[in-house]
Amino acid sequence: MIKRILLLLALAVFAVGNSQILEPVKWKTSIEKISDIEYNLISSASIESGWHLYSQNVPEDGPIPTTFIFDDANGAFKFVGNTSEDEGHIVDDPVFQMKIKFFEKSAVFIQKVELIGDVKTVNGFVEFMVCDDRRCLPPTEVELVFNINGTVNNSGNNSDEVGIADNDAVNHMLYGMTPKDVTLVAGNIEEKKSLWSIFGLGFLGGLLALLTPCVFPMIPLTVSFFTKKGGQNKGSGVGKALLYGFFILLVYLILSIPFHLLDSVNPDILNEISTNVWLNVIFFLVFMFFAFSFFGYYELTLPSSWTNKTTQGENAGGIIGIFFMALTLAIVSFSCTGPILGSLLAGSLTADGGAWQLTAGMAGFGVSLGLPFALFAMFPNMMNALPKSGGWLNTTKVVLGFLELALAFKFLSNADLVKHWGLLKIEPFLIIWIIIFAGLALYLFGKIKFPHDSPLKKLSFSRIAGGVLVAAFAIYLASGFRVNEDTNTFTPLTLLSGLAPPVGYSWFYPSTSTNNLKTFKDLKEGIAYAKQVNKPIMIDFTGHACVNCRKMEEHIWPLEKIDNYLRNEYVLISLYVDDKKDLPSDEQVEVTRVNGGKRLLDNYGHKWANFQTQFFKSNSQPYYVLLNSDGTKVLNEPVGYTPDEADYARFLEQGLEVYKQN
Numbered sequence: 001m002i003k004r005i006l007l008l009l010a011l012a013v014f015a016v017g018n019s020q021i022l023e024p025v026k027w028k029t030s031i032e033k034i035s036d037i038e039y040n041l042i043s044s045a046s047i048e049s050g051w052h053l054y055s056q057n058v059p060e061d062g063p064i065p066t067t068f069i070f071d072d073a074n075g076a077f078k079f080v081g082n083t084s085e086d087e088g089h090i091v092d093d094p095v096f097q098m099k100i101k102f103f104e105k106s107a108v109f110i111q112k113v114e115l116i117g118d119v120k121t122v123n124g125f126v127e128f129m130v131c132d133d134r135r136c137l138p139p140t141e142v143e144l145v146f147n148i149n150g151t152v153n154n155s156g157n158n159s160d161e162v163g164i165a166d167n168d169a170v171n172h173m174l175y176g177m178t179p180k181d182v183t184l185v186a187g188n189i190e191e192k193k194s195l196w197s198i199f200g201l202g203f204l205g206g207l208l209a210l211l212t213p214c215v216f217p218m219i220p221l222t223v224s225f226f227t228k229k230g231g232q233n234k235g236s237g238v239g240k241a242l243l244y245g246f247f248i249l250l251v252y253l254i255l256s257i258p259f260h261l262l263d264s265v266n267p268d269i270l271n272e273i274s275t276n277v278w279l280n281v282i283f284f285l286v287f288m289f290f291a292f293s294f295f296g297y298y299e300l301t302l303p304s305s306w307t308n309k310t311t312q313g314e315n316a317g318g319i320i321g322i323f324f325m326a327l328t329l330a331i332v333s334f335s336c337t338g339p340i341l342g343s344l345l346a347g348s349l350t351a352d353g354g355a356w357q358l359t360a361g362m363a364g365f366g367v368s369l370g371l372p373f374a375l376f377a378m379f380p381n382m383m384n385a386l387p388k389s390g391g392w393l394n395t396t397k398v399v400l401g402f403l404e405l406a407l408a409f410k411f412l413s414n415a416d417l418v419k420h421w422g423l424l425k426i427e428p429f430l431i432i433w434i435i436i437f438a439g440l441a442l443y444l445f446g447k448i449k450f451p452h453d454s455p456l457k458k459l460s461f462s463r464i465a466g467g468v469l470v471a472a473f474a475i476y477l478a479s480g481f482r483v484n485e486d487t488n489t490f491t492p493l494t495l496l497s498g499l500a501p502p503v504g505y506s507w508f509y510p511s512t513s514t515n516n517l518k519t520f521k522d523l524k525e526g527i528a529y530a531k532q533v534n535k536p537i538m539i540d541f542t543g544h545a546c547v548n549c550r551k552m553e554e555h556i557w558p559l560e561k562i563d564n565y566l567r568n569e570y571v572l573i574s575l576y577v578d579d580k581k582d583l584p585s586d587e588q589v590e591v592t593r594v595n596g597g598k599r600l601l602d603n604y605g606h607k608w609a610n611f612q613t614q615f616f617k618s619n620s621q622p623y624y625v626l627l628n629s630d631g632t633k634v635l636n637e638p639v640g641y642t643p644d645e646a647d648y649a650r651f652l653e654q655g656l657e658v659y660k661q662n
Contacts, residue, residue, distance in 0.1 A: 024048040055101035064129035076117040122146040138577035138609040202361035206368025245370030252366035256359040280415040287408035294401030296451040402440040441471040526573035530629040536659040541623040543578040565652040575608035626655030
């Protein structure tokens, strides 16, 4: 999915991409006859891959258990024992801090009954909760019908229901409006971040690669080969050099093709991969490996057979030979370009644009790397201005090694935040980064040496200036330990936004609340207040057992920029879709489900879950919707779990600007 450029495109994505109701569990009922009066009522759950269904028995303060209710009001049968279930999986959940049993792929529940009277069918329903690695769905009720004659029944999708509820009347009564009253507002706000910004980052990465000892010495040699080769005029040599530069770009574009194939299978797959804890741990290990390679302790090389085959291809001559020359450059320079490309890959996987952002970054990298060969072939005299190869090339590699080392801990921090390991809270993270950049400053001042460093006779101006800047940055990092008296947390550092853990994720000054934000738990009350103060609304669809909801509230909302929006610019309405408190009797009504069938709303969780599905065609949490002050206009594309501060702030800022425009 290409990252949206205009808000209008975002609204279209909202209408198509977010209008889906997730139903990862399908139920089927059957009967097993034991004797003339004894039967087993069998409820079989088919669970989509990646989702898990919780057991009937979970500890207190855990997730919502699976519960079966059977209608025996006529006394026509009696239960024999309790409902049994499969063995399932018992795990030590790191978030709930308890052992929890759940089922994957399938589950079977059996209730034995003894018939007393004439019974043809047994009716009931099951209430259950399912989660995957990123979200939980609110508790769902599905009707179950057991035919004593043994007919299998696919429950939960009854299309022959009679007496369909008047949803418009119910919605007016419960929420004061209907889905038709809610419209989208189109604004002319552009995304500040586009594919061009990713192209620019890739271009910068290519420039850094040019300054490494694997690439820089090859520029004059390759240009000389094209411009001074016997038997050809200068124009022909320039043309071949331009073709060589183009093929360098083409090689790096080809590298992004597999990620487009992944995107075509599932548009969200790159984002799903990027939020995986163990992938972030792997990135941490890979970046550590890259860093020590840049330090000179070992070299990263691709198999020599690859180089031999591409070198043989160069002998083909013509266009094919030039292509193989470009491919050979990409292979032999891998020890320097590989870590930079790895950083580009990791950054693209953690961004919303997925494969297209990776392609844009690869394009920038290829243009930057290939452009000098073409330029110097057209203007050979420019090569006289190039600095001579020397120890400064290895210095560039070592500096990049320190940067790779710092970024490695950023990925470990991502995994730590998701899993709540408590390893890299704000204090150890800042200390590690201070040590890394203090080490870089000492290296630039000549106090630390690495294996391939040349003897340093005197410090150049560039090394002194670089050392001073890096030392100043290390001091800036240390300023992150200042305590903000207003929030009783460490002071967030603007330059580390999105890199360091939230300041509330702390050993000494933990943030135990959402900064005492004024929050409404009732929709109508919140809308009335928003009208009074003339502010836009943020509806927060959440849940008491929603893990990702807690992550957003604990790690993103307390951040200074986000807190300012929520405290001063928006009216916050939090609606809990798993709230078991009973509704007033006059609000306990039957409604038509979005996907067919009916359901009875008998508690507040049902009420708010129905509101989310009826009005916004979504049933996952967390889910954030920005509305105007009377709740009738959606200001921009709603979002779900958004752990990146910059992305979430951009979401809030967009909505505010659209509200002011209208």
